[in-house]
Amino acid sequence: MIDKREILAANPLLSGLPADVVEELMAVSVLKQLSDGECVYAQGDDGDGLFGVVQGRIRLSNSSRDGKELLVMLVEPGDWIGEVSLLDGLPRSLDAFAMGDCAVLFLPSARFNALLKSKPELYQYFIPMLCRKLRLALSYVEGVALFPLAARLAQRILELLRFYGVEDDKPGVLINVHLPQEDLAKMLGVSRQAISRELKRLEADGTIALAYGQLRVMNTVALQDELDRYV
Amino acid sequence: MIDKREILAANPLLSGLPADVVEELMAVSVLKQLSDGECVYAQGDDGDGLFGVVQGRIRLSNSSRDGKELLVMLVEPGDWIGEVSLLDGLPRSLDAFAMGDCAVLFLPSARFNALLKSKPELYQYFIPMLCRKLRLALSYVEGVALFPLAARLAQRILELLRFYGVEDDKPGVLINVHLPQEDLAKMLGVSRQAISRELKRLEADGTIALAYGQLRVMNTVALQDELDRYV
């Protein structure tokens, strides 16, 4: 058995929670190891619990019967997932898979419900989370209905930049996550070829620089301008 | 001054709330009349308050710089709108307009915040609302990324049917809301012509019957089948 306390001390998962709730979570949660590609939960499942990402990355996605996939979001250590099904009692609406080896903190739904019942003031911790996800989802609907692909791609690159951008010795800002064009395409709901074409266009502009599975933004302003033409 | 108490007694807006909160709302909220097309709030505004729809219909939408519009949802009497900006403190992400003459109950943000501060257990009343909207938004992103127009249209008609469907003396189920093809197109983010074509196809099948600004579903199963080919 791994020492949860040690691992979680340095993790933002529990920050902001009252001390007694943290103690409670320590007592009733389970640390689970997941290997690459393992399923955390699947679309249609009942909500069996809440998951906090401790290590690695979780991929939230959604697939159609004919095999097409939509990549809704990448979830990083420090974020909780699966709260919606616990809060509204409805089945999972997304698939969640481990990308690479992961560790998650699992809080079974019975424990979750008991905790909420004993401390209804905890409801408010979920409000910012739900608001953020709702706004994000709305901005995606908006984008896909109102903007051409070029603008949506710019929007998405800027988002990735805020999240994964790191300055290094080279010029520009590196998006420090392995993200093949295939995945970028699945995020935007278009074909890989369409993404390749647009990225090449941006590279020719000098707006970005491309490498194998990586992307470097050279001109943030140009991306913002592309987006502002429509927003 | 109109008597709020009388008007609201028959309205589902306040049902489910504790009696003391209802009293508080009665004391500090204002009943506002809106005429056709009047703006409730606009994208980018600060959240000035919470609105409860009492009479009429509110249109939540989103426009791009070049004039294209996305119709996110129609809000009916009994529903609250504008809670997200109050809960997370960020600007409005949608436009809200009155469709026809409306009456709304307005709770200014200062009052809202004071109420939440004095009764933090009220946070939990917003949870189901946010969950519902989040799931709906996700299903739209999913639809537009994974399904062809025909399936998305079927999905949307079924949704309208659940909400506005009424049985009458004629065969089939009438969708009892004035909804021109133009608006249906704006809901799905496509052109009016594309909607016209698809509706004609469904009419030729005998799946639906068309009238001027109205729609009657003759075969619910066929619509569900169209959707199930992809879900």
Added chain:
DNA sequence: CCAACAGTGTAACTTTGTTGACAGATTTTT
């Protein structure tokens, strides 16, 4: 170091949906 694999660029062709235009139908207003 080289084989296997994952990722990328490009092109021809097809499908889907847009745009603009207009005639006809239905409803509302005067």
Added chain:
DNA sequence: AAAAATCTGTCAACAAAGTTACACTGTTGG
């Protein structure tokens, strides 16, 4: 009842993106 406004059906030209196919380039692991 006539006029105005709204709504619908359809067409042709066009644009965007999907699909299929294949060569090529990096990366990883034995």
